[in-house]
Amino acid sequence: MVERAPVARSPIAPAPPTTIEYGWEISARSSDAELKITDCTPLAKVLVLAPMYGELARALGVPFGRAARDTHGTLVVGSGPGEWLLLAAPGTNQAVGKRVEVVQDEGLVSVFDATHGRALIRITGPRTPDLLAKVCAIDFADEVTPDGAAFRSSVAKLVTDVVRDDSGGARSYLLHCERSSGQYLFDALIDAGDEFGIEVDGFVDPGDRGV
Amino acid sequence: MILLPCPYCGPRNVSEFRYVGEVSERPDPNETGVEEWRTFLYTRNNPVGWTTETWFHSAGCRQHLIAERHTMTNEVRASRLPEAQLPEGQEERATGGNVAGDGGGAIY
Ligand SMILES: [Zn+2]
Numbered sequence: 001m002v003e004r005a006p007v008a009r010s011p012i013a014p015a016p017p018t019t020i021e022y023g024w025e026i027s028a029r030s031s032d033a034e035l036k037i038t039d040c041t042p043l044a045k046v047l048v049l050a051p052m053y054g055e056l057a058r059a060l061g062v063p064f065g066r067a068a069r070d071t072h073g074t075l076v077v078g079s080g081p082g083e084w085l086l087l088a089a090p091g092t093n094q095a096v097g098k099r100v101e102v103v104q105d106e107g108l109v110s111v112f113d114a115t116h117g118r119a120l121i122r123i124t125g126p127r128t129p130d131l132l133a134k135v136c137a138i139d140f141a142d143e144v145t146p147d148g149a150a151f152r153s154s155v156a157k158l159v160t161d162v163v164r165d166d167s168g169g170a171r172s173y174l175l176h177c178e179r180s181s182g183q184y185l186f187d188a189l190i191d192a193g194d195e196f197g198i199e200v201d202g203f204v205d206p207g208d209r210g211v
Numbered sequence: 212m213i214l215l216p217c218p219y220c221g222p223r224n225v226s227e228f229r230y231v232g233e234v235s236e237r238p239d240p241n242e243t244g245v246e247e248w249r250t251f252l253y254t255r256n257n258p259v260g261w262t263t264e265t266w267f268h269s270a271g272c273r274q275h276l277i278a279e280r281h282t283m284t285n286e287v288r289a290s291r292l293p294e295a296q297l298p299e300g301q302e303e304r305a306t307g308g309n310v311a312g313d314g315g316g317a318i319y
Contacts, residue, residue, distance in 0.1 A: 064219065064272075080272050081219050137224050151220065152271050154227055159270045 010041035011119050011182035015200040022090035026203045033199035035125035037189055040174065041182065042203055044093035045114045048084040048100055051107035059103045060084055067150040067163045072099070075174075077150045079161045085176060087120070089205060119182025122165075123189060124172040127196040132173065134192045136162070156188035213285045218292050219272040227270035234263045234277060259283055265293070 007025055014027035024042040050056040052064070062068050064078040074096055077085040088096045093113045100111050123131065129140035135156040138145065145151070147166040155162065161176040177185050190198055213225035233255050238247050256262065262282055267275050278290040 081274060152273075153220075153223065154270045 008042070008116065010039050011179045012039045012041060012121070012186045013183065014039065015202070019202075021203075022205060024090065024203075027200060029200055029202045031199040031201040033125075033197055033201075035127050035131065035193055035196045035198045036123070036201040037186070037193065037198055038122045038124070038201045038203055039182075039186065040120040040122045040203055041118075042090040043115075043120055044086075044088040044090060044096055045118050045120065045176070046086040046088075046093055046096045046100065047110075047112040047114045048086065049108075049110040049112075050082055050084075050105055052082040054105045054107045056100065056103045056105040056109055057082070060100075065150055067148050067165060072096075075163070075165065077161065077163050077176075079150060079152060079176075085161060087174070117179050119177055119179050119185065121175045121182070121186055121189065122167075122172060123175070123193070123198075124167060124170050124201075125196075125198075126171055127193075128171050128173055131189065131193045131196055131198070132162075135188060136160075138162070140164075156185060156192070158185055158188075160185065213287075215266060215276075215278060215287060216290045217268050217271055217274075218276055218290055219274055220268060223268070223271060227268060229267040229269045231265035231267055231275065233257075234265055257282075261288070 005023060007020055008023055009025050014025055015029050017028045018025055019028040020026070022042050026042060027039065048056070048060070060076050061070070062076045062078045062084065064081050064083070067075060067077040069075050073088070075087040077087065079085040086096050086100070093115045097111050097113055132140050132155070136153055138151065138153050145164050147164055150161065150163045152159065152161050154160070155175060158177055158181050163174040163176070164172075165174050166172050175185060175189070190200075214222045215225050215228055216222045235251060238251055240248070243251075259282055261279055263277060263279050265275055266278055267273075274296060275293055276290055277293055278287050280287050
């Protein structure tokens with residue numbers, strides 16, 4: 001019998017042509033449009049709940065409302081009071097979880113691998129604030145939500161974690177939601193971005209950059 | 212539109228919140244009578260004017276908060292975290308929306 005490795009699938013249908021990379025079925029499409037949308041669901045997603053001002057919070061080093069990369073390239077997002085979302089390269093979920101678990105904290109700590117339970121979308125381009133302004137009531141001006149800002153709010157009427165994470169000087173946002181709403185959010189963003197010429201771009205492992 | 216200032220997230224559209232109800236004092240179940248218990252469960256003041264109520268920020272930080280709201284104008288003059296929710300050793304956390312300076316909280 002031939003042994004086959006299981007293939008993970010995003011809740012968002014990959015735009016053809018598709019390929020299998022990092023153990024995930026992904027879109028092999030490449031776009032050089034100014035405004036791009038990418039399904040980043042293959043990234044490792046680890047949720048951490050811990051006291052807001054405890055040892056683990058200090059070790060993570062990112063307060064609620066902010067996001068920053070640690071020395072391993074993991075994007076640490078302060079997604080709620082005493083709540084963090086860690087985003088890392090595909091397949092690293094266990095390693096990321098273990099790094100958090102070894103930190104001693106007096107309070108109750110919960111570490112949860114949500115890689116296959118959530119959807120993650122990245123939109124990139126100078127018009128992303130205009131796109132988001134159509135579906136979210138938060139002010140996307142630089143003074144209010146600069147690079148590294150993180151918050152949870154309603155996006156297209158869906159509870160979504162939004163992270164401003166500029167990439168190579170280009171304005172970029174990560175949007176994180178429940179897996180079952182992933183396709184809806186993807187479609188809603190494409191619908192809102194249509195007038196700005198949004199195009200689907202396939203997922204590529206960011207490599208050394210981490211996420 | 213009602214704008215509610217969340218102590219953690221700042222001012223947000225009321226559609227992000229779930230209304231919990233008027234803040235009232237829970238009587239000690241061992242000391243109270245049927246009448247008083249019934250009043251606690253079912254009777255509300257429902258004033259025309261200022262009232263203190265609990266809201267839940269379901270589409271944001273997922274925390275409960277106390278807001279003082281004018282029922283005629285929907286003006287909110289204060290919001291704070293319930294005492295039971297304050298991190299140990301921390302004073303009452305109240306804000307008009309900007310909590311950027313205290314090492315935690317959103318920046319808008
Ligand atoms: Zn909030």
